[in-house]
Amino acid sequence: MSTVHTLRIDGKDVAGSDGATILEVARENGIDIPTMCHLDGISDRGACRLCMVEIAGSPKLAPACMTRVAEGMEVTAHSERLLEYRRAITEMLFVERNHVCAVCVANNHCELQDLAEDLGVTHFDLPRINPKVEVDASHPLFAIDHNRCILCLRCVRVCDEIEGAHTWDIMHRGLDTRVQTDMGLAWGDSPTCTSCGKCVQVCPTGALFEKGRAVARGTRRPRPFLPWMRVVAEERGL
């Protein structure tokens, strides 16, 4: 029998089993914490930092997706400070690449767009970087537009952990970081890609899309349509 911890999130008394993350327990109790890199069914990375929360007694913020609950924890998931940070992070996600919602395949189906709307990001104070990045449309079914990639790495994890192909990975560092297929081969030349499309399904923005989709005609269904991800995750104890 696993131990159950009692704690408070935003003043609400909640309980979570040993090993559960703050994010899981919060969501089970109807407390929404914004996330971008997290996806139920694949491992967490704590990369996007949107789920940062305050824990009483700790001077540092902690990512809710990576922090296990503990007995008597006092968690603040929503505060003015956290909102400011989350807005700043969202803004940085936008200015780092070239996001033009109006002509994006994911317009109105985009998690980044929804996030900005939810957090009230109405404009950018930071200068746009406007990097020159490429589109790889060499795969017969899918394409990747790095202009819209926020490096959440869901594609990398789903390809590795669920499909088992590990076609996707990352290359370079800092601002030059890119997701890549098979050590930098064109996607269409990848010997490992099974064309399963999982990466496209989990992409939160319009970075990965089915070729031939017109603008605002991308697909996004609720994630529970991916039950196999749940099954695999449970088997692996993720």
Added chain:
Amino acid sequence: MTRTIVIDPVTRIEGHSKITIQLDDRGEVVDAHFHVTQFRGFERITQGRPVHEMPAITARTCGICPVSHMVAAAKAVDDIMAVEAAPTGADLRRVINLAQVVQSHALSFFHLSSPDLLFGFDADPARRNIIGVARENPGLARDGIAIRKLGQQIIEWLGGKRIHPPWIVPGGVAEPLAEETRDRILAAIPEAIAAAQRAIAWYKSDLVRWEEEAATFGNFRTAYMGLVDREGLVDLYDGWLRVIDADGKPLEERVDPRRYAEFIGEAVEPWTYLKTPYWKPMGYPDGIYRVGPLARLNVAERTGTPLADEELEKFRWRIGRVAGSSFHYHYARLIEILHGLERIDQLLRGPDILSKHVRSRAEVNRHEGIGVSEAPRGTLFHHYRVDDHGIVEWANLIIATGNNNMAMNRAVLQVARQHVRGDRLEEPMLNRVEAVIRCYDPCLSCSTHALGQMALELELRAPDGTTLDTLTR
């Protein structure tokens, strides 16, 4: 000596432009230029984008006629996929394109030009606007607003939104037509047709006043170009390019629009960002031609819808088989509104219009594609080249207003010669110059693919190049 006269309210054209008028030693007008002063570069920014995005990206050239760009772009991508749009998809594209023409023509005629016609070119600018029209002739204003509203509503009902509807896609349209949408449009058409007929009746009764003005209002000999269908009728979506000379003699009876580059050259002038297309067989600058409503009615045999054909017959009886004065663009625009409404009605009564098969699907099968359609202001060309994976490598757009560039310059010169004397610019003169430009309903943001506010600046120059007078709006 330079003097700036600032005139408020702002003028009624779409985009930013400047006009210079050159005088000789005796103070007579020797030359005039219509300058379009900004640059946007859509042909460059689309490079590197997946070609399926082109309808949505190029639609952003304009908020007034996004549908026209989406239609031409989608047709160019159809060509790249080497498919024909699903027949019902093509008919639905026709309907939304006609709705676009109806709303844009209504904007041009009622909102922008009718104040000049109702009050005269010399009237007080404070009164000479759509609000003034609503006071003086409320029925006319109401009809104009109602026609424009219906055009915009049809676009919204079909495409989901009025501006930049993402419904027109390569291969056809994204969603089939719902029965209730069809019925809603059909129910609204008769009242709009009646409104268009009232406006035509008013215009015809008023036309007598302007016959003298029309004679020197951009009245000159040019060729005309427009799309016609198999029977030589007006076709705003597809067909063949027909080009006639000033006497109505065909220069080209039927050209596949994909061959446009053999016939149309694009000159670049240092004084404007608007490219200057010309009819290649006649060379530059002799190959001047006009497009748009007047040109379409000049090149076509008929419109193909009964009420509009009746009006076209009267138009030709009154003005001639080939109308040369730019003033008659207004009249032609009204007849096209009527035609558009009738044609929408015909198309929506087609037996297959509710078919669920509205989109053809294919991969990139060609490296090059050309899409041509008739936008409200004239023939619109989209031409793309893509790589093996469908990434745009090169694009060329010839915008309706661009086709009329030489004609607009010629028209400004004619009006300036008629009305400018000495070294002073007067308000009625400025308004006439503007009004002749307004006949072409130029969309400068489209035609340069340029961004800007509405403004017009007039400059009068002495032989030595010094500025005698400027007038800014």
